[in-house]
Amino acid sequence: MNDIRPSDRGVWRVVAMRDFWVRLRDKGFVISTCVTLAVFSVFILVRAYGGVGTPAYDLGIVVDRAGGPATAAAYAPAQASAVTAQIEAAASSALADVRVVEVHPPDAGRDRLREGSLDGVLAADGILEGDADVPTQLRQIVQAALVRDRIVAALEAAGATEAEVDAALNVPAVTLRTLQPRDPNREENGGIAFIGVLLLYGQLFGYGVWVATGVIEEKSSRVVEILLSAIRPRQLMAGKILGIGLLGIAQMIFIAAFAMSLAAITGALKLPATALGAAALVLGWFVLGFAFYSSLFAAAGSLVSRMEELQNVIVPLNLVILVSFFISIGAVQDPGSTLAVVASLLPFSAALAMPVRIVLGSATLPQIVLSVSLLIGSTMLLIPLAGRLYAGAVLRTGSRVKLRDAWRSAT
Amino acid sequence: MLELIGLRRSFDDVVALDDVSFAVPEGAIVGFVGPNGAGKTTAMRIALGVLEPDAGEVRWHGEPVDARVRRRFGYMPEERGLYPKMRVREQLVYLARLHGLPAGYAARRADEIVATMGVEERAGDRVESLSLGNQQRVQLAAALVHEPDALVLDEPFSGLDPVGVDVLAGVLRRQAQNHGVPVVFSSHQLDLVERLCDAVVLIDRGRIVASGTIDELRASRARRLLRVEVVGAADGWYDALPGVTLEAEANGGVALLLDDDVDEQRVLDLARASGDVLHFTRVRPSLAELFREVVSA
Numbered sequence: 001m002n003d004i005r006p007s008d009r010g011v012w013r014v015v016a017m018r019d020f021w022v023r024l025r026d027k028g029f030v031i032s033t034c035v036t037l038a039v040f041s042v043f044i045l046v047r048a049y050g051g052v053g054t055p056a057y058d059l060g061i062v063v064d065r066a067g068g069p070a071t072a073a074a075y076a077p078a079q080a081s082a083v084t085a086q087i088e089a090a091a092s093s094a095l096a097d098v099r100v101v102e103v104h105p106p107d108a109g110r111d112r113l114r115e116g117s118l119d120g121v122l123a124a125d126g127i128l129e130g131d132a133d134v135p136t137q138l139r140q141i142v143q144a145a146l147v148r149d150r151i152v153a154a155l156e157a158a159g160a161t162e163a164e165v166d167a168a169l170n171v172p173a174v175t176l177r178t179l180q181p182r183d184p185n186r187e188e189n190g191g192i193a194f195i196g197v198l199l200l201y202g203q204l205f206g207y208g209v210w211v212a213t214g215v216i217e218e219k220s221s222r223v224v225e226i227l228l229s230a231i232r233p234r235q236l237m238a239g240k241i242l243g244i245g246l247l248g249i250a251q252m253i254f255i256a257a258f259a260m261s262l263a264a265i266t267g268a269l270k271l272p273a274t275a276l277g278a279a280a281l282v283l284g285w286f287v288l289g290f291a292f293y294s295s296l297f298a299a300a301g302s303l304v305s306r307m308e309e310l311q312n313v314i315v316p317l318n319l320v321i322l323v324s325f326f327i328s329i330g331a332v333q334d335p336g337s338t339l340a341v342v343a344s345l346l347p348f349s350a351a352l353a354m355p356v357r358i359v360l361g362s363a364t365l366p367q368i369v370l371s372v373s374l375l376i377g378s379t380m381l382l383i384p385l386a387g388r389l390y391a392g393a394v395l396r397t398g399s400r401v402k403l404r405d406a407w408r409s410a411t
Numbered sequence: 412m413l414e415l416i417g418l419r420r421s422f423d424d425v426v427a428l429d430d431v432s433f434a435v436p437e438g439a440i441v442g443f444v445g446p447n448g449a450g451k452t453t454a455m456r457i458a459l460g461v462l463e464p465d466a467g468e469v470r471w472h473g474e475p476v477d478a479r480v481r482r483r484f485g486y487m488p489e490e491r492g493l494y495p496k497m498r499v500r501e502q503l504v505y506l507a508r509l510h511g512l513p514a515g516y517a518a519r520r521a522d523e524i525v526a527t528m529g530v531e532e533r534a535g536d537r538v539e540s541l542s543l544g545n546q547q548r549v550q551l552a553a554a555l556v557h558e559p560d561a562l563v564l565d566e567p568f569s570g571l572d573p574v575g576v577d578v579l580a581g582v583l584r585r586q587a588q589n590h591g592v593p594v595v596f597s598s599h600q601l602d603l604v605e606r607l608c609d610a611v612v613l614i615d616r617g618r619i620v621a622s623g624t625i626d627e628l629r630a631s632r633a634r635r636l637l638r639v640e641v642v643g644a645a646d647g648w649y650d651a652l653p654g655v656t657l658e659a660e661a662n663g664g665v666a667l668l669l670d671d672d673v674d675e676q677r678v679l680d681l682a683r684a685s686g687d688v689l690h691f692t693r694v695r696p697s698l699a700e701l702f703r704e705v706v707s708a
Contacts, residue, residue: 008482014508022497222492226553229459229486230509232478395461397490 015239215301289351324349335362485559640664643686
């Protein structure tokens with residue numbers, strides 16, 4: 001006989017480590033992490049190399065090759081360079097980028113239109129030719145350029161000097177003023193808030209379900225009776241929640257590090273400091289939200305003995321999180337609405353709604369303090385209640401345990 | 412010594428245990444026997460703390476057991492259970508650590524116990540890929556991996572092949588004799604219980620109906636039967652003695668049931684007076700016969 005009789009106070013760590021490593025090696029976890037990384041990569045690459053930045057067009061201009069007098073549809077070279085200059089000027093005031101290349105009859109750039117390397121071809125008779133269509137903004141730029149060209153010609157005919165022509169045409173850009181204070185980064189912050197709430201919803205719900213699944217797995221395989229002959233129900237529940245939560249945090253840090261490195265390399269991110277702050281915010285609110293929801297998921301899972309019954313018991317939690325999610329998506333558009341403010345204060349929706357309002361600069365410090373206090377306070381109330389339900393239900397295999405029975409049989 | 416004292420437990424209106432008390436001394440193997448639904452599993456679950464009694468308590472070395480003491484018990488529940496997707500060795504290390512063994516020692520013990528149970532070749536496999544018999548061996552390994560101070564096993568022999576039965580019987584004997592571990596197990600294989608156990612506890616409908624060594628049970632509970640074969644005696648030669656009745660006739664002899672106050676030697680005297688006595692023995696009832704007698708009473 002040996003006399004190893006250590007304290008069991010740290011045994012939740014052993015449980016947490018098992019739940020962490022077993023799931024880390026789980027095929028489903030690896031696949032879902034890869035899918036998330038792929039989605040982020042596509043999003044970042046589109047931002048970096050796609051048309052989301054300055055719109056750019058390729059325009060052909062039909063120029064007579066011989067250098068002789070213009071034929072019906074082709075510009076003379078001198079004419080062409082004047083029009084090109086006006087197109088570039090019009091493009092820059094429309095905050096777009098138009099690259100002009102010369103094309104020649106008889107093909108006049110039609111092959112390049114077909115293969116898509118040109119967005120349109122302008123001929124001297126005012127016909128703008130496209131493949132299926134010509135982008136609206138390019139049409140507007142060409143139209144403006146032709147107007148400018150005619151005004152220049154008219155002013156020069158009237159004897160205006162080059163300086164006078166410049167003064168007439170190069171009007172400074174309008175100054176923008178708004179009735180409400182305007183956040184110059186509103187659009188990018190909105191994007192960050194949207195991605196953040198999407199990620200938070202996925203993580204809170206996904207990892208919550210994982211806690212419930214883990215509990216049911218132990219009930220349905222009956223291993224729980226062996227586990228509970230060694231440790232107490234609350235130690236098992238705490239270890240499971242902490243192990244799975246730790247995995248959630250690790251996964252989010254990994255995804256955030258990957259996404260930010262990719263964005264930094266490709267230059268997709270204009271505000272790296274804001275994005276870093278938002279990532280920390282999402283992580284912090286995941287911890288708070290997971291602490292709030294996870295014990296409820298564990299208690300819900302402990303009521304049933306078969307994986308098929310999982311959906312039945314998590315429906316109420318599912319609904320609460322889904323409603324919070326939709327309110328938070330609405331808050332991305334209007335973070336100051338009454339609904340958004342209330343949702344950001346109530347514990348069951350705060351973890352999704354409050355980070356959105358913080359990123360968008362709509363939450364005040366007292367609101368944030370109140371929201372966090374309410375969330376932590378209600379979590380501390382909930383965990384003992386959920387722990388009692390779990391302890392009362394987890395050893396009762398067979399049909400679904402009634403909440404009242406679970407409550408009563410716990411000690 | 413592991414003691415169950417005055418355990419009572421009801422489920423709704425059904426009384427599962429009604430004042431159940433028995434003790435498992437150090438180094439003793441105790442068989443826990445009774446018909447299905449008699450309360451064996453309930454008593455064992457209470458001993459391991461996975462079920463609370465309505466009344467009564469479980470003691471270890473005379474003290475009420477707490478979580479720290481229970482952590483050093485080994486338990487095999489009636490409903491077998493392991494993580495199906497976890498590998499055998501990994502699972503045993505984990506369970507050993509839950510029972511309080513440090514990591515390095517837990518790993519060493521896991522290696523030892525898979526070898527003892529003869530499943531070392533499957534140590535790297537997932538439990539679900541094992542045959543039922545091998546799963547059963549792993550289940551037993553799980554009860555033994557942390558070198559428990561006491562063993563409570565619910566139907567440990569069911570599902571084992573004869574080799575497995577011998578292996579387990581050997582392991583239980585070693586645990587009891589070499590390590591002084593109190594062992595209690597339930598079983599319906601009464602010949603096995605008779606062979607292996609130092610004492611037997613018989614439970615029926617939530618009550619302990621008999622307990623003690625098998626010889627004590629025989630002495631206290633069994634009907635006194637004699638098998639006698641007398642050549643040349645008239646039928647009913649035994650009628651001359653009051654308190655002796657015919658139980659059965661077989662192979663030219665008779666089985667006689669004796670009342671408590673009848674002296675066996677008087678029967679022998681009468682038999683010799685009646686003819687030539689070829690056979691005269693006490694019938695030693697098997698545990699199975701004792702069981703039937705006690706349970707149907």
